[in-house]
Amino acid sequence: MDIFLDYKCNNNCRFCCVRDCKFIKPVNQVIKEIKSAKEVNFTGGEPTLRKDLKDFIEYAGQKKVILTTNGRVFSNKKMAGDLVGAGLNEAVVSVHGNEKTHDYLTQTKGSFNQTIKGLDNLKESVPVRAKILVNDMNYRILPKIVEMLLEKVKGICFIYPIVEGNLLKHLWLVPRFESIEKYLHESIKNAEENGLNAEVLNVPPCFLRGHEKNISKEHGLEKEKSFVKPEACKSCSYNQECSGISKDYVNLKGENVKPVI
Numbered sequence: 001m002d003i004f005l006d007y008k009c010n011n012n013c014r015f016c017c018v019r020d021c022k023f024i025k026p027v028n029q030v031i032k033e034i035k036s037a038k039e040v041n042f043t044g045g046e047p048t049l050r051k052d053l054k055d056f057i058e059y060a061g062q063k064k065v066i067l068t069t070n071g072r073v074f075s076n077k078k079m080a081g082d083l084v085g086a087g088l089n090e091a092v093v094s095v096h097g098n099e100k101t102h103d104y105l106t107q108t109k110g111s112f113n114q115t116i117k118g119l120d121n122l123k124e125s126v127p128v129r130a131k132i133l134v135n136d137m138n139y140r141i142l143p144k145i146v147e148m149l150l151e152k153v154k155g156i157c158f159i160y161p162i163v164e165g166n167l168l169k170h171l172w173l174v175p176r177f178e179s180i181e182k183y184l185h186e187s188i189k190n191a192e193e194n195g196l197n198a199e200v201l202n203v204p205p206c207f208l209r210g211h212e213k214n215i216s217k218e219h220g221l222e223k224e225k226s227f228v229k230p231e232a233c234k235s236c237s238y239n240q241e242c243s244g245i246s247k248d249y250v251n252l253k254g255e256n257v258k259p260v261i
Ligand code: SF4
Pocket: 204, 205, 206, 207, 230, 232, 233, 236, 237, 238, 239, 242, 243, 244, 245, 257, 258, 259, 260
């Protein structure tokens, strides 16, 4: 279960979809959600900014605890040790580029270096997966980002952005599916050849032919409500199982899909 703790963050990503939200989850609600979960994923905002995060991890006891984070606070090795000692089992760290691209996207100078240092500190004690938000600034360097992460993480998740929050002010960052396709293929191939798990979120199968098995079922398009099926989808063999493309995508980029016949 994803437990959203807080909207606050020490980055200010140009594509952040929770930036307009002002919600801080009360402690009793967090406790209730931990109790009802089989496994817990603390997320935000940046969950490490909550002073009570360590208490929540301890409270989860024997349940698997995952933390979705930008990783910056873990550049302090003690912080990594404290949370792992409290029961943290796994981390998902956001890495969106090389130093120049990452810091541009997070609008926070120095964030890349802290994130990579944090990731290195975490991986000494827990498995780490990387999360890359695929956008118009970084899709051409996706294979290079993967190359940089090969020795650091167990898996990589490539996420196509949802048009909300800060991204509404930076719509030019939304890439075309057909533009990112070849870079995703190359990146997935390299990751898998090196023993990493590779997952893709929010990209329809017709733009990932040959790597359809890498499309995440858990948190995919079906979570979004505003999806449309262009006329061309009727002839596609994925028509039953695919949710189509988002209305936002259609408004920005048009209805072009590539039915799989
Ligand atoms: S149903 Fe439509 S959006 Fe989905 S894979 Fe087929 S063509 Fe693409």
